[in-house]
Amino acid sequence: MxxxxxxxxxxxxxxxxxxxxxxxxxxxxxxxxxxxxxxxxxxxxxxxxxxxxxxxxxxxxxxxxxxxxxxxxxxxxxxxxxxxxxxxxxxxxxxxxxxxxxxxxxxxxxxxxxxxxxxxxxxxxxxxxxxxxxxxxxxxxxxxxxxxxxxxxxxxxxxxxxxLGPAQHELSLRIPESALLAPIFAAVRDDPADPTTLAGWAARLGVSSRTLTRAFRAETGAGFSRWLATARVQHAVALLARGEGIDDVAARVGYHSASAFGAAFRRITGMSPGRFRSQ
Missing domain, CATH: 2.60.120.280 (Regulatory protein AraC)
Structure with missing residues (x-):
């Protein structure tokens, strides 16, 4: 690769x-x-x-x-x-x-x-x-x-x-449609390790955290944390598939430890990063 x-x-x-x-x-x-x-x-x-x-x-x-x-x-x-x-x-x-x-x-x-x-x-x-x-x-x-x-x-x-039948886990990300959430999607798309929190985005966009939470749930079916974790895991899968090391991938998608990255990866995909690489 x-x-x-x-x-x-x-x-x-x-x-x-x-x-x-x-x-x-x-x-x-x-x-x-x-x-x-x-x-x-x-x-x-x-x-x-x-x-x-x-x-x-x-x-x-x-x-x-x-x-x-x-x-x-x-x-x-x-x-x-x-x-x-x-x-x-x-x-x-x-x-x-x-x-x-x-x-x-x-x-x-x-x-x-x-x-x-x-x-x-x-x-x-x-x-x-x-x-x-x-x-x-x-x-x-x-x-x-x-x-x-x-x-x-x-x-x-x-x-x-x-x-053939639906899988228990899927790796898909809903793209938010509104102008309010567009800057967040663009930032995470370009840098999944962007550390801005929900409160930080709310302050930057001039709205309340509650408003952002409602918008995320309405447009993506998930809260901000779950949506962000999915975006990061999608990015991580692409890097792992190209042979990047797990520790390096964890850092590149915004996790401070391989264990935290592994837990998020497992919640989204149903398997560990190591098992994914072995497949």
């Missing part, structure tokens, strides 16, 4: 989001399809690619349901006002016809599976995190195998569909 670069696109990825106008990355443009607009001749079709350069995927939509995950590395997808982190353990189910954009850093071993809307019922009305278990990975890999007979493929597809 490459060292983290400076520049707007690299800073955007490190903050857990795709850059809106990446100047030093490849761009991929795909069509916008409605759900089922193309009648595909398969139940499940998988693909694999090692991404050679940092890549931004312009907003697009598939006629099929899509499952995204990585064999290695961390990437992100933006759907509406929400940023999802995709890793080897945490995949993302995107229903057919859902508009989304994405950011995939160089060196990521990117995987995707398309599910025909008539053959595979949606597991959720909206995007949802999916736990990519070792068994699910093996079954999806089997669908890539050459010479798989029709009966074997049908049985394997049925097992894949049976295993």
């Amino acid at each position: 490459r060292d983290i670069r400076t520049g707007p696109a690299a800073r955007a990825h490190a903050a857990g989001r795709p850059s809106p106008q990446p100047t030093d990355a490849d761009r991929r443009r795909l069509p916008l399809y409605a759900a089922g607009e193309i009648d595909v001749p398969f139940a499940v079709a998988t693909s694999a690619e090692i991404i050679p350069r940092d890549t931004f995927w312009d907003e697009h939509a598939h006629p099929t349901h899509e499952l995204l995950w990585n064999e290695s590395g961390a990437s992100s997808a933006t759907i509406g006002r929400r940023i999802w982190t995709i890793t080897p353990a945490a995949g993302l189910w995107i229903p057919a016809g859902t508009r989304h954009s994405g950011w995939t850093p160089a060196g990521t071993r990117h995987r995707a599976a398309q599910f025909g809307v008539r053959a595979a019922p949606a597991i959720s009305e909206g995007p949802v995190a999916v736990e990519v278990t070792p068994l699910l990975r093996l079954l999806l890999d089997r669908l890539d195998a050459a010479g798989l007979g029709a009966g074997e493929r049908t049985r394997t597809e049925a097992m894949v569909l049976d295993l």
Whole structure:
């Protein structure tokens, strides 16, 4: 994996989001399809690619349901006002016809599976995190195998569909929409270690802490502390996936000790930073 670069696109990825106008990355443009607009001749079709350069995927939509995950590395997808982190353990189910954009850093071993809307019922009305278990990975890999007979493929597809379901933990961040919270999002996006407290932001913005708390809950569904921890963990996942040490990552995302960082990481993802790196 490459060292983290400076520049707007690299800073955007490190903050857990795709850059809106990446100047030093490849761009991929795909069509916008409605759900089922193309009648595909398969139940499940998988693909694999090692991404050679940092890549931004312009907003697009598939006629099929899509499952995204990585064999290695961390990437992100933006759907509406929400940023999802995709890793080897945490995949993302995107229903057919859902508009989304994405950011995939160089060196990521990117995987995707398309599910025909008539053959595979949606597991959720909206995007949802999916736990990519070792068994699910093996079954999806089997669908890539050459010479798989029709009966074997049908049985394997049925097992894949049976295993799919929402994950217990998800790593997604809601982007606040109001002008009031925009400076906070911009500051945390550019520097997750920004030490400004809720009271400090309230004083800086000329409002009460209670007003900020209400705004965060209304726009993101979380309080300031939980939202900030999620933003920091998204950033941390990107750094860990690039081989950064746990102690260094903890400091870079604003934690004074590896133990405090580990506790926050565990609350958000359901696993320790060390376990994430091992995956």
